Amino acid sequence: MQNFFSFKDVFRPKLFSTLRSYDKQRLAQDTIAGMIVGIVAIPLAIAFGISSGVGPTEGLVTAIIAGFLISAFGGSKVQIGGPTGAFIVIIYGIIQQHGLAGLLIATIMAGILLIMMGLFKLGNIIKFVPYPVIVGFTAGIAVTIFSTQMNDLFGMQLENIPADFVQKWIYYFQNLGSVNWYALAVGIVSILIIVFSTKIHKKIPGSLVAIVLMTFIVWLLSKLGIQTGITTISDLYELPQGMPAPKIPALNLEEGQTFFGLVQELFPAAFTIAMLGAIESLLSAMVADGVIGDKHNSNTELIAQGVANVVTPFFGGIPATGAIARTMTNINNGGRTPVAGIVHAMMLLLVLLFFGPLVGMIPMACLAGVLVVVSYNMSEWRSIVALAKAPKSDFIVMAVTFVLTIIFDLTIAIEIGLLLAIILFLKRTNEATVIRAFTGEIDPAQQTDIRLNGNDLDKLHIPPYTEVYEIDGPYFFGIANKFDDISQRIGADGQRVRILRMRKVSFIDSTGIHNLEQLYQRSQRCGLTLVLSGVNENVFNTLEKAGLVKLIGRENIRNHINGALARAEEIVKSK
Numbered sequence: 299m300q301n302f303f304s305f306k307d308v309f310r311p312k313l314f315s316t317l318r319s320y321d322k323q324r325l326a327q328d329t330i331a332g333m334i335v336g337i338v339a340i341p342l343a344i345a346f347g348i349s350s351g352v353g354p355t356e357g358l359v360t361a362i363i364a365g366f367l368i369s370a371f372g373g374s375k376v377q378i379g380g381p382t383g384a385f386i387v388i389i390y391g392i393i394q395q396h397g398l399a400g401l402l403i404a405t406i407m408a409g410i411l412l413i414m415m416g417l418f419k420l421g422n423i424i425k426f427v428p429y430p431v432i433v434g435f436t437a438g439i440a441v442t443i444f445s446t447q448m449n450d451l452f453g454m455q456l457e458n459i460p461a462d463f464v465q466k467w468i469y470y471f472q473n474l475g476s477v478n479w480y481a482l483a484v485g486i487v488s489i490l491i492i493v494f495s496t497k498i499h500k501k502i503p504g505s506l507v508a509i510v511l512m513t514f515i516v517w518l519l520s521k522l523g524i525q526t527g528i529t530t531i532s533d534l535y536e537l538p539q540g541m542p543a544p545k546i547p548a549l550n551l552e553e554g555q556t557f558f559g560l561v562q563e564l565f566p567a568a569f570t571i572a573m574l575g576a577i578e579s580l581l582s583a584m585v586a587d588g589v590i591g592d593k594h595n596s597n598t599e600l601i602a603q604g605v606a607n608v609v610t611p612f613f614g615g616i617p618a619t620g621a622i623a624r625t626m627t628n629i630n631n632g633g634r635t636p637v638a639g640i641v642h643a644m645m646l647l648l649v650l651l652f653f654g655p656l657v658g659m660i661p662m663a664c665l666a667g668v669l670v671v672v673s674y675n676m677s678e679w680r681s682i683v684a685l686a687k688a689p690k691s692d693f694i695v696m697a698v699t700f701v702l703t704i705i706f707d708l709t710i711a712i713e714i715g716l717l718l719a720i721i722l723f724l725k726r727t728n729e730a731t732v733i734r735a736f737t738g739e740i741d742p743a744q745q746t747d748i749r750l751n752g753n754d755l756d757k758l759h760i761p762p763y764t765e766v767y768e769i770d771g772p773y774f775f776g777i778a779n780k781f782d783d784i785s786q787r788i789g790a791d792g793q794r795v796r797i798l799r800m801r802k803v804s805f806i807d808s809t810g811i812h813n814l815e816q817l818y819q820r821s822q823r824c825g826l827t828l829v830l831s832g833v834n835e836n837v838f839n840t841l842e843k844a845g846l847v848k849l850i851g852r853e854n855i856r857n858h859i860n861g862a863l864a865r866a867e868e869i870v871k872s873k
Contacts, residue, residue: 313636316634329641330631335631335641335645339624341506342381343380351393353535356615360615362646366639368579368620370639372639373595374586376633378627379603379619387439387703412604428695430693431716437679437703441700450662453482481529503627508664529662530661537658542613573712575619576619623675736765769800797866801834803833806841811846831859
């Protein structure tokens with residue numbers, strides 16, 4: 299137990315190991331990369347904070363604190379942490395139901411869950427979330443983010459917008475007459491700048507260019523006395539005034555509600571935040587590994603993500619995770635150690651401390667344009683096209699997850715998506731496992747467990763009144779029931795012995811044990827002897843603990859088919 303929870307095994311921050319061979323050249327490269335990533339992160343942090351229903355300060359605070367902690371204590375050399383678009387839908391929903399205090403508590407709970415995942419070494423297990431589920435909810439989040447930006451993109455300045463996806467779009471169409479064409483022009487031009495700027499200069503972030511240029515144009519129009527009616531950040535939010543002091547989230551409990559009752563209500567949302575954060579951060583780290591030729595420590599990464607999400611809410615921050623776009627920007631600009639991520643956090647801190655008034659001048663339509671591009675990049679439409687050519691079951695899982703994410707919420711989508719994926723996995727496993735029946739003879743050329751003596755090419759003859767069945771695959775509940783249906787014919791044709799070949803059974807579960815016991819009991823009632831063949835050591839130990847070895851008899855459990863056939867011949871002669 300002591301080794302299981304040892305920090306030596308699960309907590310090995312990459313920062314500490316990389317600093318052992320650190321030099322001035324690496325510091326210079328990391329500093330440049332960190333500054334560029336910091337510049338890229340400015341508009342994203344602000345946009346994610348505002349779209350989540352909090353504000354620009356909260357977005358920047360999250361990018362600063364979480365970005366620093368994830369880089370300082372994470373298991374990846376190049377991971378950049380902060381707020382991401384995937385959390386927008388979840389955060390907005392929690393705030394609508396439980397307020398900002400509920401969001402902060404849910405984020406802390408999610409952080410604790412992430413730390414526990416790391417301590418219990420679940421980093422590798424998280425990676426087995428089915429790919430169609432990931433594509434489905436990522437695409438669903440992208441569509442949801444896109445739909446939430448229409449009000450700002452078109453400058454309609456609508457209030458009390460419905461949360462329901464369908465009702466939201468109906469409300470938009472009903473108010474098309476309130477479109478601000480100046481704001482729409484700013485949004486469209488911002489999108490075009492972001493899209494085409496990479497073709498001019500790949501290292502200068504298009505989102506930053508769009509924000510600087512559009513902010514200047516809107517400011518210039520106002521100075522020229524042109525009334526555009528374009529809404530800016532300062533019109534809606536209190537401007538950043540420096541780093542907020544840490545404080546305990548204030549609880550506004552409803553009448554008759556207890557703190558533990560609130561925790562129970564928030565647990566599903568906290569679990570979704572934790573799962574989404576784990577999946578997104580580990581996928582980002584895996585992609586980064588392939589580019590830089592390194593291997594991240596997934597459990598350390600989960601612990602760092604957890605620490606960041608526990609600490610950030612005390613400063614008013616929102617959920618954070620590894621951001622693949624910023625991580626790749628870091629790599630492409632020469633970042634190779636966590637120092638680059640720390641520099642990125644320091645750059646954002648300077649913006650928060652000294653450039654608050656400038657942040658307030660950014661047009662909301664421009665930020666909407668930035669998020670429209672983000673949602674497009676998140677849409678995974680190429681992956682959807684690829685899945686359309688894959689097995690139909692995979693596409694169905696993706697489509698169901700996608701629709702549920704849009705119509706309901708991410709929690710339900712992940713739960714149902716995982717459930718469908720598990721059901722389809724079991725169905726495929728059940729279909730892939732073959733149960734063979736042998737009568738008369740067994741061809742040694744096709745059977746690798748036969749011990750050949752003398753005439754190697756002679757076929758093994760099955761004694762009379764004997765049937766041989768083979769289970770090719772694990773003997774778990776699905777296969778156990780499948781074999782149970784076949785074995786109902788016990789005693790037919792005057793059979794006296796049934797050999798069950800288990801050489802390809804890698805494990806057996808409780809249902810398999812139960813069905814095997816029922817098979818033995820039916821055999822006894824019909825005067826038929828059950829013989830097991832090719833039982834490996836693990837399966838044998840499981841059967842012995844369950845008492846089946848004693849029930850069936852050790853003499854009727856053989857480790858290869860030759861011994862089982864010899865035993866069957868003895869039984870037939872004795873009867």
